[in-house]
Amino acid sequence: MKSPGCPLCEGPGGAIVFQGDRFRVIRSAEAGLPAFYRLVWSAHVREFSDLAPADRHLCIDAVACVEEALRRHLDPVKLNLATLGNAVPHLHWHIVARFEWDSHFPGAPWAAAQRQVAPEAQARIEALLPPLEADIAARLAALPGNRTAT
Amino acid sequence: MKSPGCPLCEGPGGAIVFQGDRFRVIRSAEAGLPAFYRLVWSAHVREFSDLAPADRHLCIDAVACVEEALRRHLDPVKLNLATLGNAVPHLHWHIVARFEWDSHFPGAPWAAAQRQVAPEAQARIEALLPPLEADIAARLAALPGNRTAT
Numbered sequence: 001m002k003s004p005g006c007p008l009c010e011g012p013g014g015a016i017v018f019q020g021d022r023f024r025v026i027r028s029a030e031a032g033l034p035a036f037y038r039l040v041w042s043a044h045v046r047e048f049s050d051l052a053p054a055d056r057h058l059c060i061d062a063v064a065c066v067e068e069a070l071r072r073h074l075d076p077v078k079l080n081l082a083t084l085g086n087a088v089p090h091l092h093w094h095i096v097a098r099f100e101w102d103s104h105f106p107g108a109p110w111a112a113a114q115r116q117v118a119p120e121a122q123a124r125i126e127a128l129l130p131p132l133e134a135d136i137a138a139r140l141a142a143l144p145g146n147r148t149a150t
Numbered sequence: 151m152k153s154p155g156c157p158l159c160e161g162p163g164g165a166i167v168f169q170g171d172r173f174r175v176i177r178s179a180e181a182g183l184p185a186f187y188r189l190v191w192s193a194h195v196r197e198f199s200d201l202a203p204a205d206r207h208l209c210i211d212a213v214a215c216v217e218e219a220l221r222r223h224l225d226p227v228k229l230n231l232a233t234l235g236n237a238v239p240h241l242h243w244h245i246v247a248r249f250e251w252d253s254h255f256p257g258a259p260w261a262a263a264q265r266q267v268a269p270e271a272q273a274r275i276e277a278l279l280p281p282l283e284a285d286i287a288a289r290l291a292a293l294p295g296n297r298t299a300t
Contacts, residue, residue, distance in 0.1 A: 047229050049217040060210045067199040078239060079197050082232035086248060086256035089228060098236060106236035110258030 001043040008040050008090040018137045020146055022058060025066060025136060027129070032103020032117045033096060034125040035074055035132075039063055041091040048083055048091060058145045063093050065139045070097040073132040074125060080109060099125070151193040158240040159194050168287045170296050172208060175216060175286060177279070182253020182267045183246060184275040185224055185282075189213055191241040198233055198241060208295045213243050215289045220247040223282040224275060230259060249275070 002009040014026030023041050030036040039062055045051060051059060067079050076097035083093045096109050101121050103113045140146060152159040164176030173191050180186040189212055195201060201209060217229050226247035233243045246259050251271050253263045290296060 047217065047221070048231060049214045049221065049229070053211070056210060056214055057207055060206060061203070064199045064206055067197065071197070071199065078234075078236050079199070080232070080234045080236070081198060082230070082234070082258075084228075084230045084232070084258055086228050086230070086258070108232075108234055108236070108258065108260030110261045112262065 003044040003090065006044055006088065006090050008088055008092060009044050013040055013092070014038060017133045018140045020140060022055070022146065023062060025062075025140065027133065030109070032113060032115075032122070033098075033109055034102070034117075034122050035070060035076070035097035035129070036109070037066055037070070037095045037136075039066060039093040039095060045091040046085070046089045051091070054145070058143075059091075059093070062140055062143060062146070063095060065143055066095045066136055069132060069136045069139055070095065073128055073135065077105070082109075084110075097125075153194040153240065156194055156240050157238055158190050158242060163190055163242070164188060167283045168290045170290060172205070172296065173212060175212075175290065177283065180259070182263060182265075182272070183248075183259055184252070184267075184272050185220060185226070185247035185279070186259070187216055187220070187245045187286075189216060189243040189245060195241040196235070196239045201241070204295070208293075209241075209243070212290055212293055212296070213245060215293055216245045216286055219282060219286045219289055220245065223278055223285065227255070232259075234260075247275075 012026055014028045016024055017027055018025040023039055026038050028036045028038055074097045077100050078098040080096040080098055098105055103117050104111055162176055164178045167177055168175040173189055176188050178186045178188055224247045227250050228248040230246040230248055248255050253267050254261055
C-alpha cells in the first residue's frame, strides 16, 4: 500500500503525535500558524472518497477528535479543516487552530500571509502543545474502530 | 437556529443544486475554478465538531457523495475539500474539482492564482455541469439519514 517516491509513504511528514494502524497525526512546523496538525492515512489513498464508508467515518471521527482537543486546550477563534493533496496526493487532513493574530487570519492557511506574528503570542501557544498532544494521543487511542487492523 | 447578519442564514449563498432539511448544496461561480461547490449546513453551527456524531457522519457522507459525483462526471485530477469559515463562521464545506489547467493548480483555491484559464477549457467543464448537478441532487436525495427532520 506504499507508493514509491511519495513523501508521506517514505517518511512521517512531521513530528509524530499519534501513530495508529490506520493513520497517524503529525505536528507541522509552520511559522505564524503555531497549531498546525495533519492526520495522514497510512495507506497510499488518493481521495477521501476512495476510502470505504467505515474508514471514512473513522477518518473523520479522528479529525473531529483532534479538532475537539485543539478547541479545549487552545480556545482558537476558528478551526480549519482541509484535504487538498494537489502536491502530495496521499490522503491527509490539515487540522489548523486559528487565532485572530496568526499570520494568515482571516485568510486561509494557503493564502498570502497578512502579518508577522509576535514571538510572545507564538510562544504562548507553543507552551500549551505538550499537554494538548498528550490529550490528542489519548483520545485517538480510545477512538472506537481505531485498533482494527487493515 | 438562524444568526442575524449571517449571509448563509439570510440567503442561499449560490445557485442551489440540492436543498434538504439539514443541508443544501450550492454552486459557487469562481472564475478559473469551474466546478466549485459548497455544502452548507442549514443550522447556524460554527464548527464541524459542534455537530452531534450522527450529523457529522451525515454531513461527511454528503460531502463524499458530491465528491464521487464530481469524479464520475468531470474526471478531475484531484478533489479538494475544506471547511474554513474564518470570514463566515457558519458550517460549510468547499468541494472543488481541480484540473491541471485551472487558475490555481497545484495551489489551493485560496492561494494566489497562477494563470488565466482558456475560455474553451472552462466552457468544456461548464457544459458538463447540468447532468452532474442532476446526479448530485439524486444521490443526496437517496442518502440514508438525509430526510430526518431536525
